[in-house]
Amino acid sequence: MNRYLPKFAVSVLVVIALMLFTSTTVLADASNGSSLFVFSNAPTTNTLVLTMQGGGIVIVNNLQGAFNTCVAPSCSLGTGDPIPNQGWWNATIANNDANPNYGIGNDNGEIYRNFFSFDLSQVSGVVEGAALEVQRFQDFGPTYVGYNLGSITSRITAAELNDKSNFANAPTIFGELGNSDYGKFKVEVMNGGGQTDILHFDLSLAAIAALNLGITGQAGTDGRKWFDIGGSTYDVVASDGSQDVTVLPTRTTGGEVPEPATLALLGSGLAALRMRRKRA
Secondary structure (H helix, E strand, C coil): CCCCCCCCCCCHHHHHHHHHHCCCCCCCCCCCCCEEEECCCCCCCCEEEEEECCCCEEEEECCCCCCEECCCCCCCCCCCCEECCEEEECCCCCCCCCCCCCCEEEECCEEEEEEEEEECCCCCCCEEEEEEEEECCEEECCCEEEEEEECCCCCCCHHHHCCCCCHHHHHHHHHHCCCCCCEEEEEECCCCCCCCCEEEEECCHHHHHHHHHHHHCCCCCCCCCEEEEEEEEECCCCCCCCEECEEECCCCCCEECCCHHHHHHHCCCCCCCCCCCCCC
């Protein structure tokens, strides 16, 4: 069974400088058997934690403006319940829109990369710090598995990123998810344990610049301002610049950016999906 399906005031000059001189190097993906966020089949809402100028904390979750909803029998949630804006892409294996799994790594030579999309349209002010908080679920591999976080070029929209059923886009989108300009991190592997841990990834100055540019920029045709993050794994070696990850028992709290109509759809019973698929 494929375990990546469910069992499953910044100046323009500063922004330009950061985008030109911050490395977006795509590193080689991790070795076989190295994986993160495996069996993340429950529709967990992951969060972007923004530290604003003046000291306030704003929390943006990736359920806001959900692109996809549950359609029976593809998932075991109620029909119409939203799926968080997250998931994985593989260059040669098809995915589906009802799958909230964001597990990544190297599974017998098949490479998976992931993404998260956040709507910034209700955020105002200047961001001075940012972090991505993601539930661990399960991970496997050596002592540490590296996790790249990076930008995704503007030629890939958030809508395309979340259109996981569009297999024709798979090779292109997969290739966009290997950048490391938002940070390189080493995750201590629990080999099955620590499933409820929240992994806190402090994002780089390039990410902060992109966030401020997104907040002050124009909304898209859907009225939203999307900030997308791509993720990939790599083998950790000494002196490779990987940052440590903060492990939290619960998520950071702050001023939520609400979207009541969407949040109300989530309901109270988030059952795990039970989709299975045989590899072709």
